[in-house]
Amino acid sequence: MRRAALRLCTLSKGLxxxxxxxxxxxxNPENVFHIREVRDKLREIVGASTNWRDHVKAMEExxxxxxxxxxxxxxxxxxxMKDSYIExxxxxxxxxxxxxxxxxxxxxxxxxxILEDLDSLGVLICYMHNKIHSAKMSPLSIxxxxxxxxxxxxxxxxxxxxxxxxxxxxxxxxxxxxxxMHMFQLHGNDFSPVLDATFVMVAxxxxxxxxxxxxxxxxxxPEEEELFQQGELNKGRRVAFSSTSLLKMxxxxxxxxxxxxxxxxxxxxxxxxFRSRVLPANSVWMENSKLKSLDICHPQxxxxxxxxxxxxxxxxxYELGWATACxxxxxxxxxxxxxxxxxxxxxVGSLLFLSAQVCFTQGNYIQVRVHSEVASLQDKEHMTTNxxxxxxxxxxxxxxxxxxxxxxxxxxxxxxxxFKSMSAPVTxxxxxxxxx
Numbered sequence: 349m350r351r352a353a354l355r356l357c358t359l360s361k362g363l364x365x366x367x368x369x370x371x372x373x374x375x376n377p378e379n380v381f382h383i384r385e386v387r388d389k390l391r392e393i394v395g396a397s398t399n400w401r402d403h404v405k406a407m408e409e410x411x412x413x414x415x416x417x418x419x420x421x422x423x424x425x426x427x428x429m430k431d432s433y434i435e436x437x438x439x440x441x442x443x444x445x446x447x448x449x450x451x452x453x454x455x456x457x458x459x460x461x462i463l464e465d466l467d468s469l470g471v472l473i474c475y476m477h478n479k480i481h482s483a484k485m486s487p488l489s490i491x492x493x494x495x496x497x498x499x500x501x502x503x504x505x506x507x508x509x510x511x512x513x514x515x516x517x518x519x520x521x522x523x524x525x526x527x528x529m530h531m532f533q534l535h536g537n538d539f540s541p542v543l544d545a546t547f548v549m550v551a552x553x554x555x556x557x558x559x560x561x562x563x564x565x566x567x568x569x570p571e572e573e574e575l576f577q578q579g580e581l582n583k584g585r586r587v588a589f590s591s592t593s594l595l596k597m598x599x600x601x602x603x604x605x606x607x608x609x610x611x612x613x614x615x616x617x618x619x620x621x622f623r624s625r626v627l628p629a630n631s632v633w634m635e636n637s638k639l640k641s642l643d644i645c646h647p648q649x650x651x652x653x654x655x656x657x658x659x660x661x662x663x664x665x666y667e668l669g670w671a672t673a674c675x676x677x678x679x680x681x682x683x684x685x686x687x688x689x690x691x692x693x694x695x696v697g698s699l700l701f702l703s704a705q706v707c708f709t710q711g712n713y714i715q716v717r718v719h720s721e722v723a724s725l726q727d728k729e730h731m732t733t734n735x736x737x738x739x740x741x742x743x744x745x746x747x748x749x750x751x752x753x754x755x756x757x758x759x760x761x762x763x764x765x766x767f768k769s770m771s772a773p774v775t776x777x778x779x780x781x782x783x784x
Contacts, residue, residue: 379476383438383446386468390652393475395485400647403654413487413554416480421522421561424478428566429516429575432477436469438511441534447507457505459682460666462531462543464659467492469513470527470547477517477525478551478563489556491651492658493524494548495688496582501541510534511542518572519579523559524550526579546582556653589687594758606764607757614750631748632676634756637706639672645698645722656694661720665702665736669716672704673738677714677746684739684770692733698722701730708763709749714740715763737766 381389391398397406418424440447440457450461474490515529527547532539551560567573591597599607616624627633643664651657666685673680694700701721708715718736723729751757 379434381434381436381472383436383465386436386465386472387652390468390472390475392484393472393486394489394652396652396654400650403650407555407654410485410487410489410554413483413485416483416487417553418561421564424561424563426564426566427477427517428568429518429572430568431479432473433516434469434473434476434514436465436513438465438513440506441508441510444508451507455507457507459505459670460663463662463666463685464657465513466498466529466531466545466547467657467659467662469515469529470545470549473515473517473527473529474525474549474551474562477520477565487554488560488562489552489554489653490549491552491556491653491693492547492690493550494586494690495662495685496526496546496548496586497687498546498685499544500682500684501543505533505542512539515545517565518546518575519582520562520565521583522561523552524548525562526582528575594762599758599761603761603764607751607761610750610757610760614752625752627750628748631750632706634705634707634749634751634760637672637676637749639668639675639704641668641702643700643702645694645696645700647696650696654696656696656698656700658690661690661694661700661734662688662736664700665704665718665720665734666738668702668704669718669736669738670740672706672716672718673714673740673742676706677709677712677740677742678744680714680740680742682738683713683741685737686766686769687737688734690734692722692731694722694733695724698724705759706749707759708767709746710767712742712745713767714742714746715767716740717759717763737763739767739770 390396395406395409397403438446438450440450450458452458470492471490475486475488478486478488478490480486510533512532512534513529514532515527517525518528519526525548527549529545529547531542531545533542534540551562552558553560565576567576598604613628614625615622616626618624641664645656649656649660666682670680670682699722701723702718704716704718706714707717716738718734718738719732720734720736721730721732723731749760751760
């Protein structure tokens with residue numbers, strides 16, 4: 349899978365041009381929201397209650413929406429990319445009361461909060477694409493399936509300047525949709541690009557028990573056709589990436605050589621033994637680079653379908669990953685996020701176990717893998733829900749990390765694969781301040 353890399357506003361022409369065109373033509377006030385309105389709008393669309401005690405009743409009422417579900421995609425009217433285009437404003441500058449939620453102790457913007465906002469925005473965009481004008485509530489349950497990539501420009505994220513999000517559906521299958529989102533921050537009189545994100549969402553029936561069809565997409569320009577084709581390529585890339593997973597296939601010959609050379613570099617030259625291992629200079633055993641956390645999943649963190657909000661999971665994983673990188677190599681900066689697969693929903697009341705580990709380093713870069721699993725209070729069986737991949741960068745060169753076991757060697761190679769798929773190397777600027 350292609351890796352999202354942090355780079356100085358090198359977003360492709362084919363990616364930004366359609367969105368700018370949509371921005372210029374989108375004057376519909378129904379498609380412009382304040383950040384506080386996004387979650388309220390989502391609750392309105394699905395009929396979710398703001399009170400936890402009423403959630404069972406609200407979900408029972410959604411059963412009545414089954415009759416609005418299409419029997420096939422052919423029975424649904426096609427939509428354009430403009431139909432799903434929305435803008436969301438986060439006025440940190442003009443409404444200072446919003447800042448505290450997004451503020452770090454270093455007076456920078458919390459990237460974990462931005463991940464939460466992107467997750468909510470992606471869901472709302474898909475509901476706009478599948479809007480039924482004759483019905484107040486949607487029969488679809490739309491959830492995040494994958495964070496494919498997040499590309500970041502090297503821009504200073506100030507907690508004292510307004511932020512704008514925009515996005516639209518860029519590709520559709522039968523039951524899934526790809527969403528392109530952009531984030532901008534006000535600099536002077538203009539909004540400058542900050543990041544580009546690609547999420548994959550899936551539609552399920554009104555009770556969130558099975559797949560549901562989504563509206564087809566009409567392409568109206570060469571730029572939109574390019575976006576759609578990129579969505580097809582992304583889908584193929586994900587399939588290819590999955591098929592070569594180290595959980596399914598052995599490492600390549602080059603990767604096997606890498607692991608064997610690392611093993612030889614850790615053998616004690618004073619003994620002739622495979623068991624006697626010593627660390628080279630400026631190195632750390634992988635097993636000593638871990639941090640763990642435990643959270644109780646309270647109702648406050650639920651989404652509109654009364655499962656734990658995916659944005660909350662991303663924020664907690666990112667913050668633990670940032671702390672792990674900080675503990676390993678000094679103050680880190682986020683460089684890339686990709687390949688966040690939501691394998692299993694997290695139920696309210698679950699215990700959320702997060703385990704972060706440095707799995708690859710090179711120069712100033714720190715590759716962190718965060719494994720998420722849950723256990724219910726009743727059976728205490730642990731089940732994996734997500735695996736998160738973050739690339740951080742330190743202001744100074746960091747130690748090398750060495751695996752000791754075969755399992756750790758596979759983690760190392762997996763981290764190396766994610767790191768190598770970055771589009772371009774990063775030159776760190778001191779004014780770049782995106783933190784947890």
